[in-house]
Amino acid sequence: MGMWTWFHRLASPPSCYRTAGQLKPWFWIPAVLLLGYGLGTGLWFAPPDYQQGDAYRIIYIHAPSAWLSLLAYTTMAVASAVALVWRIKLAHALTAALAPLGASFTLLCLVTGSLWGRPMWGAYWAWDARLTSELILLFLYLGYMALRAAYDERERADRASAVLAVVGLVNVPVIHFSVVWWNSLHQGSTVIRSGGPAMPTSMLIPLLACFFGFTLLLAYLACIRLRAEIVLRERKPTWLVNQGRDHD
């Protein structure tokens, strides 16, 4: 019972707003430290790759972006399902907050993938399974944001886009499978190997640091946006006056 009352209290907009604000430094400070180490090492201190020279360093941004794009979308879909089943408005707020963030990282993943492609196999774009799947994911994000924008009432927008998010997530494995299948049929000259054989620890540790750092960074950004979304959904946020405005 104690767990349930804790959850219930958290699920109220004012306390969620406050908690998100309190969590912010717990997210951004470790994120800066981890990314400082991970990206700094990735950029300068890790040894050049045996096959790809220095171009592989893009992986320190490309791989975490791909991870974040999927993490954000999955969280959006799970939150949407929770919002639809249990009618928790806060879950809608979380989904709305994550959408532009996830889309940004998807775009970042695609562009860095493209920039990586140029030195690697000479072309800015290749229709390989991973990049194509990522592109479809971007369209899923854009579709979600387009549907949300087409509604004038926020509550309706929340519910309709929540259904779309769940439908999208259910389809992601199918879509990914079909893209991989399609790609295997048309196996051309471009076979993309990310990092080649098993990564040496000197490269792997900074990469893991980047993964964790970027995840914390997403959490931090999500906290900021979530607080905005919470306030936008409140009809009479009298509790807002009593909150000191948290500064970053």
Added chain:
Amino acid sequence: MTEIGAMGSYGVYVYGSYLLMAVVVGLNWWLSARRERLAIEQAMRRLAAHDTKGETP
């Protein structure tokens, strides 16, 4: 340690990616913070309007 100039022709792509990442993150941070600020201002205005109206519908 890899010298800044030693990356040769790949340098543009690598540094470009890092720069792009900084831009994406920075832009998202700025836009999110701005959204929060505007939301709070809008809410405060709504609350003030309610108070001056006296009767809340």
Added chain:
Amino acid sequence: MTRHPLRTVLKHVFWRELAFAAQKPSQWLQPLVFFLLVITLFPLALSPDPGVLRTLAPGMVWVAALLSATLSLEGLFRADYDEGVLEQWALSDHPLWALLAVKILVHWLFTGLTLVVLSPLAALSLAVPASAWPVLMVSLALGSLSLSMLGAVGAALTLSARRSATLLSVLMMPLALPMLIFGARAMDLAILNEDPSGALWLLSSFCVLSVTLSLPTVAASIRIALE
């Protein structure tokens, strides 16, 4: 609706939808014309060479079918939503998904099945050998059914939103991607005189999956639009 057995109600809905489609043929004829038009555009834009057309035919036919389907799905629920019929259906004792299923099925008969019937024409114009036509038609039948189901979900989600010409397409395209890949592959194999059964099985499974998952989702989406 007074308490009638489900079978009677479904039959009634079926004939009602049929009558509406017969009264307003432009609703389903136009997307078919659009399909043929797009098919005509490709050779004009690419090349009249039969070899080239044959190679590209699967992609062209499927893209044209996809575009035509999204056009025809725009107005699937619009009229009934505006007139309050959907509300009646939702409030009745009968399962909403069953009523909607009949509606979508009739819509598919007039937009999807008709496309299948027309497809030999498109195949002819794109130098596709007649031996590949059966596979083409079967795959289009399965694919168009999946499209109708997935598109119905999209149509329901956009019902109470601001009208947009391309919103439904933007929503549907990523979801319809597997169907596009499997269907085009099946047609490709048929043209090359190879065995298309693998691709056809994948296409059928996707069709079954999309029908099973879409029906409850459409019902839920309609309810959201009615709230």
